[in-house]
Amino acid sequence: MGDKPIGGEKRVFMTGNEVVAYGALAAGADIMYGYPITPQNEIMHYWTRMVPKYGKGFLQTEDELSAGFTTIGGVLAGKRAFTATAGPGNVLMQEPMSMAEAMRLPTVAVVQQRGGPSTATVIYSQQEVILTTMGGNGEGLRVVYSTATHQELFDYTIKAFNTAWKYRFPTFVLGDGYQAKMRESLTLYDPEDRGIEMVVPEAFVGRSGTPGVDRPPAQYRNTYSMEEELAGALAENIAAYEKAAPEISEYEEMGTQDADLVIVAHGVVSRAAKLAARDLGKEGIRVGYFRPITLRPLPVKRIRELAGGTGTFLVVESAYGQLARILMEAAFGAAVRIVPLYKPGVGVTSEEVVTRVRELVGQSL
């Protein structure tokens, strides 16, 4: 093994994809499995550049199905394994991640969203929200962190490994093409220096002792012969997920107290939303800002509180209502009005958000 990758805190200037590679390194990831796809390629490029220096592993597979299944293999063998993908690759990735969900395996996948449907553009979108939160067959028992800055890409890449290993649900870091390619400064650190204890991975297979005699049998199943058997396993997993959800869910908010209008956005678009709320506040137009950091599980309790006390949610996203859909489900029954600002496949500026808010405020006067 080589030196410790990050010694002390260091202010650096990086692209988002590199940040992910360094985040995985800082988290002590052992191996990456992957298949190239824009806009996530530099995660692989930088990871492979660091592999020889720090004694890590990398396997380029023949497609994303294989990348996902080999990630599962790595996890079963007790490795802190991860993969990264985007767009159509994320579609293929759903099958292995469903298997991880069934077997309760701690996989980590980083997704840099690109435009869809199909191959669409290699550039940017927020169109993989439904796919990443609910894409598999099954019940969507997974964790999805949506990041907004390079610092968060680093922080949540580290955190994803711990969440995955602590709760044993497939965990995703959801970025996008803009975050992947943007250049921004951030602080790199060794998690240990900040008191973050990394959960030590254990091998799921090849354990010592006789199963059923020295230890409980290690059964990791993704197939059941009888409906009742499946129902029993699902009930157990769903209960575990619902218990963990309030501990896992995270959000960020600003100025939501008594605000009649709250701008809701996630990921990179939340930067525009936050800026808009701030600029409007300076003009004396009071609007709140709310951003779910976990898109799955959503911070349901807080969303319901806000939906009960706020007149309007202006939902801003680079997709055609994917965030709105999960938000509405969480807020179902509340009186809040949902107003869209959907720009599927393109970025949203703070000026556009400000203009839309002004229109809405004008209407209500």
Add this chain to the structure above:
Amino acid sequence: MVPVSGKEPGPIVQRIVEAYIGEYAGGKSEVALNRALELGREGRKVTLVDLDIVEPCYTLRPIKHLLEERGVCVLAWETRKTFGLGEAGTVLKADARWALRREGDVILDIGYGVEGSKTLSLVEGARTEKNLCILAVVNVSRPMTGTVDDIVEHVKGMMPVHGLVNNTHLGDETTPEVVQAGAGVVDGAARILGLPVVATTAVEEVARAIGPRDASGHPVRALTRYMPQAFW
């Protein structure tokens, strides 16, 4: 007159041909385009060539017209004339391939790190161009080129290189201290490599604070940031 080969009489003022290469996201395009604009302001005829055939973002394409309005001829794809970016298949523009046959100064912006630097071999006449000066742009705030050893190893992987440019910065957080510290590191690497540091580059305000020379004695070039406008 176009100096096609060494046999013809050269122009009285030697033309400047510089190729900017280096680590991915190290600031090559910003340094290259500012150099082209600087030469243009001196009344020289300048052609700026976008030779990034890997990366679809942060290329000169979105700011091509802006730079042309400022007096530089830019050889770069235009969105409506290209099909596909990145993996969808960007190809070398035909007039970029023949850029060195043009009259006047030629500034080559060669994107995408060590692998990208090989693009230079696709340019006709690059091997025989006697004025060609290949400069590696280094930002010490990029972890891959954060130490003397890292820079030495990185630059050796791109040889031939004729000089280094210290482009250390932290985006909007850049201070004279950040740039000066970078100058020291780049200087250390340059000594080991036996190469000159041709310039330290910094945004105008920081460049002004540092003065005409950095702490290691290298000339300081002021930059205007255009590349944030060139995202995708």
